Amino acid sequence: MSKTIYVPCDSSAVSLGADRVAKAIQAEAEKRGIDIQLIRNGSRGMFWLEPLVEVATDKGRIAYGPVQTADVASLFDADFxxxxxxxxxxxxxxxxxxxxxxxxxxxxxxxxxxxVSLDDYLANDGYRGLDNALAMSPADVVKHVTDSGLRGRGGAAFPTGIKWNTVLNTPSEQKYIICNADEGDSGTFSDRMVMEGDPFVLIEGMTIAGLAVGATQAYIYLRVEYPHALVALNAAIDKATAAGYLGDNILGSGKAFHLEVRLGAGAYICGEETSLMESLEGKRGLVRFKPPLPAISGLFGKPTVVNNVISLASVPIILDKGGEYYRDFGMGRSRGTLPIQLAGNIKHGGLVELAFGLTLRELLYDFGGGSATGRPIKAVQVGGPLGAYLPESQFDTPLDYEAFAANWTVLGHGGVVVFDDTADLAAMARYSMEFCALESCGKCTPCRIGSTRGMELMDDIIEGRDLDKNVPLLRSLCDTLLNGSLCALGGMTPYPVLSALNHFPQDFGIDHQADIA
Amino acid sequence: MTDSSTMLSTVQAIAAALKDKPGALLPILHGVQDALGYIPSDSVPVIAKALNLSRAEVHGVISFYHYFRETPPGKQTIHLCRAESCQSMGSKQLEGHVKAKLGIDYHETTADGAFSLEPVYCLGNCACSPALQIGADIYGRVSPELFDELIANTEAAA
Structure with a gap:
C-alpha cells in the first residue's frame, strides 16, 4: 500500500532545505521500490524542527525532524x-x-x-462558512462578524464588522474588497503561512466579505518578497474558479466575485491602507488624507473594504460556527484568537495561535523556551518595526490590545522579536529612524525630514556628544513625529525609539534615569 | 534587429497586453523587470504612451519603489535582510562578511557581473533568522560559512 509522506512547502521550511529533502525522499523511495505519495503540506509552525517530515500511520502522523538530505537514507533504513x-x-x-x-x-x-488541494480543503470544513453566508442576508453576514468581536489583525485593531457595515450601507454600483498582504513587519510571517499553507481560507474569507458588502471585485495586494505565496494563491484561485467558488455565478447563487493577486514592489509604506490603494491604482504609494474613509471612498474612489490576511482568514470559521463561538475566546475587548509569531533570538521560534490573554512571559519561556543563544532575554519588540521595545519588567503584560496600549506598547500584527543581552538598544533606536527615513512616502514633513534628523541625532547620542542637549531634542523630535504625521510610519517610529531610551538609558550612555526626563 | 529594438518591442508587447487592467502601471513594470531584469530608461516613454501618462509620472513610480531597478542586475541578485529579527541573530556580522566577500556595497554589482547586492526589509523568515535570498531561493539561519558555500554552489552552477 502507498505510504503518505508530508514535507512542508512553506518557504521557511524551504529556506532550511525542505525542497532538497522532498526530492531526496522521492528518489530514495524509487530506488528502494517503495510506493510513496509525497504531499507538500504547509508548516506546523515549529521552525526549529523544520524541515519536519511526517508519515501517516494508523496511530496518526509520526514526525521526524529536523531532516536534512543526509538523513534520508538512514530514515528509510529505519523503516520510517x-x-x-x-x-x-x-x-x-x-x-x-x-x-x-x-x-x-x-x-x-x-x-x-x-x-492547493480543494478536495482537502472541503474535507476539512472548508467552504462551510460560505455555504452559510450564501443562505443569509448581507446584513446578517455582517452581524455575525460584528458579534464575533473580530478586530483588524493587521495592527490597527479596528472592529471588522463596523468597517464592513459602513461599506454595506454606502450605495455604489461598484465596491471592492482588498486583502492587505503587504506583511512588511519584521518578526511577522503569519500572513505568509496562511497564503502558502491554506490559501483557500483567505479566498473563502474574501468571498464572504464580498457577499456581505456587495463587492464583486477583489484584489490581494501581495508583497513581492513572497514569491511562494504568489504561486500558492494563483493555484488556489484557478481551482476555486474552475469549481465555481469564484467567478460570475458563485455556486449557482447568481452572485459574482472576482479575485486577482497584485504584487507590491518593496515599499513598506504600501502596507498602510491608503498608500496601498494608491499603489493598486498604479501610482506612487503616497498616503491619503482620511476622511474620506476607504469604506466610503477607497479604491478608484469606490467604497472599499481593506482587511489584513488574518482578519479575512478568520471570517470562514466565524460564519461556519457563528460569531458567538469566536467571541467566546479572548479577554476584555480583544476577542477570538491571535496568531502570534515568535521570532528573532528565540529557541523555539514559530507560530502560536492562542486566545488573547496569555502573558508575554508565558509566551517567551513556556512556548519559546528562552533565547536561541541561551543568554538572558534583554528586550522584546512586539508589533513590528513601529512597535515598542519591552524590558523584562513588562513581560507580565497580557496579550490584549488594551493592556498593551496602557503600557504605551502595541500588539500590532502579533510579531514578537526577541533580543538577548548582547543587543544595543541605542543602535536599534538609530535603526528605527533609518528605517523611517528609507520608507517614508515623503508626504508629511516630520516623517520625511525628521527621520533623517533623528538618525543624525542618534549618531551624536551614540558618540556621546552633548547628551544634555541632544536627548531632550530627540524627545522633542519624537513628539513632532508622533503628532505631525498622517500615518503610523511617522506617527509610531517614536515607539521603538522612546521605549528604547526610557527602558535602556544605559545603552544611550545615560547613567541615571533622572537625566533623561 | 538591434538589442534596443528587441527591448522596445518586448516592452511594447507587455504594455499592450496589460494596459487595460485597472491600475496597470505596476503590473506592466513587473512584467518589464521580469522579462529584462530591470526597467531601461528607454522603456519609460513607451510605457507612458501606452497608459496615457507623462514620462515624469512613470519615472516617479519606478523611483518610488525599492524593488524596481533602472540598471541591469548581476546574474544573481542577493537580497540580504536588514530588519530587526535578523539583527537579533547577527545579521550585522553577516552583512559585513557578505560585503567583504563580494567586495561590493548595497545597490552594487560585482565587477564580473555575477552578483548584485540589495538590502531587503524582511523576507518573512523571522523564526529562522538571519535570512537572505539568492535569485528566487530563500535561505534561513545563514552563517558566514553557509553563505560562502551558497556562493560557491551558485558560481559552480553558473
Missing amino acids: TNGGDHALSLGLTEEFDYLKKQQRLTFARIGITDP
Whole structure:
C-alpha cells in the first residue's frame, strides 16, 4: 500500500532545505521500490524542527525532524515509512506540547492539508462558512462578524464588522474588497503561512466579505518578497474558479466575485491602507488624507473594504460556527484568537495561535523556551518595526490590545522579536529612524525630514556628544513625529525609539534615569 | 534587429497586453523587470504612451519603489535582510562578511557581473533568522560559512 509522506512547502521550511529533502525522499523511495505519495503540506509552525517530515500511520502522523538530505537514507533504513524509530523521531505530531497548548482556529488546517488541494480543503470544513453566508442576508453576514468581536489583525485593531457595515450601507454600483498582504513587519510571517499553507481560507474569507458588502471585485495586494505565496494563491484561485467558488455565478447563487493577486514592489509604506490603494491604482504609494474613509471612498474612489490576511482568514470559521463561538475566546475587548509569531533570538521560534490573554512571559519561556543563544532575554519588540521595545519588567503584560496600549506598547500584527543581552538598544533606536527615513512616502514633513534628523541625532547620542542637549531634542523630535504625521510610519517610529531610551538609558550612555526626563 | 529594438518591442508587447487592467502601471513594470531584469530608461516613454501618462509620472513610480531597478542586475541578485529579527541573530556580522566577500556595497554589482547586492526589509523568515535570498531561493539561519558555500554552489552552477 502507498505510504503518505508530508514535507512542508512553506518557504521557511524551504529556506532550511525542505525542497532538497522532498526530492531526496522521492528518489530514495524509487530506488528502494517503495510506493510513496509525497504531499507538500504547509508548516506546523515549529521552525526549529523544520524541515519536519511526517508519515501517516494508523496511530496518526509520526514526525521526524529536523531532516536534512543526509538523513534520508538512514530514515528509510529505519523503516520510517511505517513509523520506524530513528534518531530524528519526534513521535506523534498531535502530541507535541507546542501544538496541544494552542487554540488553532484560523490555522486549523495549516500543516495538515495539501494547501492547493480543494478536495482537502472541503474535507476539512472548508467552504462551510460560505455555504452559510450564501443562505443569509448581507446584513446578517455582517452581524455575525460584528458579534464575533473580530478586530483588524493587521495592527490597527479596528472592529471588522463596523468597517464592513459602513461599506454595506454606502450605495455604489461598484465596491471592492482588498486583502492587505503587504506583511512588511519584521518578526511577522503569519500572513505568509496562511497564503502558502491554506490559501483557500483567505479566498473563502474574501468571498464572504464580498457577499456581505456587495463587492464583486477583489484584489490581494501581495508583497513581492513572497514569491511562494504568489504561486500558492494563483493555484488556489484557478481551482476555486474552475469549481465555481469564484467567478460570475458563485455556486449557482447568481452572485459574482472576482479575485486577482497584485504584487507590491518593496515599499513598506504600501502596507498602510491608503498608500496601498494608491499603489493598486498604479501610482506612487503616497498616503491619503482620511476622511474620506476607504469604506466610503477607497479604491478608484469606490467604497472599499481593506482587511489584513488574518482578519479575512478568520471570517470562514466565524460564519461556519457563528460569531458567538469566536467571541467566546479572548479577554476584555480583544476577542477570538491571535496568531502570534515568535521570532528573532528565540529557541523555539514559530507560530502560536492562542486566545488573547496569555502573558508575554508565558509566551517567551513556556512556548519559546528562552533565547536561541541561551543568554538572558534583554528586550522584546512586539508589533513590528513601529512597535515598542519591552524590558523584562513588562513581560507580565497580557496579550490584549488594551493592556498593551496602557503600557504605551502595541500588539500590532502579533510579531514578537526577541533580543538577548548582547543587543544595543541605542543602535536599534538609530535603526528605527533609518528605517523611517528609507520608507517614508515623503508626504508629511516630520516623517520625511525628521527621520533623517533623528538618525543624525542618534549618531551624536551614540558618540556621546552633548547628551544634555541632544536627548531632550530627540524627545522633542519624537513628539513632532508622533503628532505631525498622517500615518503610523511617522506617527509610531517614536515607539521603538522612546521605549528604547526610557527602558535602556544605559545603552544611550545615560547613567541615571533622572537625566533623561 | 538591434538589442534596443528587441527591448522596445518586448516592452511594447507587455504594455499592450496589460494596459487595460485597472491600475496597470505596476503590473506592466513587473512584467518589464521580469522579462529584462530591470526597467531601461528607454522603456519609460513607451510605457507612458501606452497608459496615457507623462514620462515624469512613470519615472516617479519606478523611483518610488525599492524593488524596481533602472540598471541591469548581476546574474544573481542577493537580497540580504536588514530588519530587526535578523539583527537579533547577527545579521550585522553577516552583512559585513557578505560585503567583504563580494567586495561590493548595497545597490552594487560585482565587477564580473555575477552578483548584485540589495538590502531587503524582511523576507518573512523571522523564526529562522538571519535570512537572505539568492535569485528566487530563500535561505534561513545563514552563517558566514553557509553563505560562502551558497556562493560557491551558485558560481559552480553558473
